[in-house]
Amino acid sequence: TQLLEQSPQFLSIQEGENLTVYCNSSSVFSSLQWYRQEPGEGPVLLVTVVTGGEVKKLKRLTFQFGDARKDSSLHITAAQPGDTGLYLCAGLKGGKLIFGQGTELSVKP
Amino acid sequence: SAVISQKPSRDICQRGTSLTIQCQVDSQVTMMFWYRQQPGQSLTLIATANQGSEATYESGFVIDKFPISRPNLTFSTLTVSNMSPEDSSIYLCSATGGVGQPQHFGDGTRLSIL
Structure with a gap:
C-alpha cells in the first residue's frame, strides 16, 4: 500500500497546455517537498510547503498544501518542453521522506 | 544548498561481486540517506x-x-554485496541539515549487474 498516492503517473501534453499533478494521503505530514528529476541526474528540490493551506509560486508552477497537511498539488501553467521530466512529491514523516510514485511529464513542442 | 557528489556515476558488475558507492557532501550535514530507484x-x-x-x-x-x-x-559509503541482476538500479545519496530542512540529492550511481 502506497502511503502517498501521486497521480497521474504519466502525462503527455502539448506546449502551452496547463496541467495539475496530485499527491494524496490519509496521513498527516510535517511538510511536503516537490522534486523534479531529469534522466541521468538526481532529484532537484523545487519547493517545500509546511503550513496547511499554503500556496507557493515558482514562475509558472503553483504548489498547494492541503489544509489538513495530507495532500498537495502542483499546477503548471502554459507548459513548455523544458518542463519535461519526472516530478516527485515527498512527505516528511518521522524525520524521513516518503515519496509518491512520481509523474512522468512529457511536453511536446 | 549542499552539493553532493557520488561516485562511481555508473558501473557494470558481475553477479556475486560487491561494489562500494561513495557520497561526499561539501558541507557538514546532520543526516545522510541512501535510496534506490528503478529508472523512471x-x-x-x-x-x-x-x-x-x-x-x-x-x-x-x-x-x-x-x-x-x-x-x-x-x-558516507553504501556497499551492494553479493550482487544479482535484481540489484540493477539507481542508488542515490541524499543529505539534509536536520529534520525539516530541505533534503538534497546526488546524481546517483547507475548499477547494472550481468
Whole structure:
C-alpha cells in the first residue's frame, strides 16, 4: 500500500497546455517537498510547503498544501518542453521522506 | 544548498561481486540517506546513515546486503554485496541539515549487474 498516492503517473501534453499533478494521503505530514528529476541526474528540490493551506509560486508552477497537511498539488501553467521530466512529491514523516510514485511529464513542442 | 557528489556515476558488475558507492557532501550535514530507484520510478529509502554508529535500515533492507559507513559528517559509503541482476538500479545519496530542512540529492550511481 502506497502511503502517498501521486497521480497521474504519466502525462503527455502539448506546449502551452496547463496541467495539475496530485499527491494524496490519509496521513498527516510535517511538510511536503516537490522534486523534479531529469534522466541521468538526481532529484532537484523545487519547493517545500509546511503550513496547511499554503500556496507557493515558482514562475509558472503553483504548489498547494492541503489544509489538513495530507495532500498537495502542483499546477503548471502554459507548459513548455523544458518542463519535461519526472516530478516527485515527498512527505516528511518521522524525520524521513516518503515519496509518491512520481509523474512522468512529457511536453511536446 | 549542499552539493553532493557520488561516485562511481555508473558501473557494470558481475553477479556475486560487491561494489562500494561513495557520497561526499561539501558541507557538514546532520543526516545522510541512501535510496534506490528503478529508472523512471520513485525512490525507496534503504537506510539512514548515522555518523559513528550503525545505519538504521528500512523494512526489506539488511546490513549484510547493504553495509553502510559514515565515518564523519560529510562522507558516507553504501556497499551492494553479493550482487544479482535484481540489484540493477539507481542508488542515490541524499543529505539534509536536520529534520525539516530541505533534503538534497546526488546524481546517483547507475548499477547494472550481468
